[in-house]
Amino acid sequence: NAGVTQTPKFQVLKTGQSMTLQCAQDMNHNxxxxxxxxxxxxxxxxxxxxxxxxxDKGEVPNGYNVSRLNKREFSLRLExxxxxxxxxxxxxxxxxxxxxxxxxxxxxxGTRLSVL
Amino acid sequence: DAKTTQPPSMDCAxxxxxxxPCNHSTISGNEYVYWYRQIHSQGPQYIIHGLxxxxxxxxxxxxxxxxxxxxxxxxxxxxxxxxxxxxxIVGFGSGSARQLTFGSGTQLTVLP
Numbered sequence: 001n002a003g004v005t006q007t008p009k010f011q012v013l014k015t016g017q018s019m020t021l022q023c024a025q026d027m028n029h030n031x032x033x034x035x036x037x038x039x040x041x042x043x044x045x046x047x048x049x050x051x052x053x054x055x056d057k058g059e060v061p062n063g064y065n066v067s068r069l070n071k072r073e074f075s076l077r078l079e080x081x082x083x084x085x086x087x088x089x090x091x092x093x094x095x096x097x098x099x100x101x102x103x104x105x106x107x108x109x110g111t112r113l114s115v116l
Numbered sequence: 117d118a119k120t121t122q123p124p125s126m127d128c129a130x131x132x133x134x135x136x137p138c139n140h141s142t143i144s145g146n147e148y149v150y151w152y153r154q155i156h157s158q159g160p161q162y163i164i165h166g167l168x169x170x171x172x173x174x175x176x177x178x179x180x181x182x183x184x185x186x187x188x189x190x191x192x193x194x195x196x197x198x199x200x201x202x203x204x205i206v207g208f209g210s211g212s213a214r215q216l217t218f219g220s221g222t223q224l225t226v227l228p
Contacts (some may be wrong), residue, residue, distance in 0.1 A: 004159075033215060042218035043160070058215060090159050094214075102148055103214045107159035 004108035023091030138204030
């Protein structure tokens with residue numbers, strides 16, 4: 001059981017280049033998330049998808065787009081990379097629980113992105 | 117506006133129990149307490165969660181005080197691989213995303 005798989009693990013971009021970060025989960029979860037983590041800081045939510053076919057902005061969405069391709073896959077796209085987007089990106093997924101206050105999220109290993 | 121308070125760092129001898137405290141005095145009656153850890157350069161790993169009762173799983177035990185204003189994560193026999201930053205999380209961020217809000221956490225160092 002692979003859980004949450006992110007590709008690539010590492011990427012170096014030049015300013016202005018575009019790329020897509022891939023995320024797939026095999027736990028049949030409805031909800032998926034993209035976070036970024038800057039050095040010495042906590043995770044900040046970029047975008048999330050509560051269910052297949054829906055996406056919503058999180059705390060820091062500017063400069064990013066997302067696609068919920070199907071229930072398993074949730075991709076994050078940088079259209080024109082900037083040095084400020086140098087960060088570690090984590091994808092997470094969670095099951096829908098009847099309790100509105102319960103949400104156990106499972107994370108991928110991360111994508112380390114450097115924008116020069 | 118932090119909802120939890122944790123010590124910034126703790127040491128523990130290998131093989132001994134590691135007890136990580138967390139204060140959450142403003143917790144609401146229906147909010148869960150979650151514990152995650154992040155080993156250097158890896159993704160956060162879910163450990164355990166609880167609402168009112170004490171909980172135990174294969175990784176750890178969670179002790180929640182009766183007034184729910186604090187909790188303790190217990191790793192019964194710490195190993196070097198348990199060295200990580202441990203995050204105590206209560207509730208979710210604002211909005212409908214139900215995202216986890218990671219604070220500064222506790223850096224646990226397990227010493228040989």
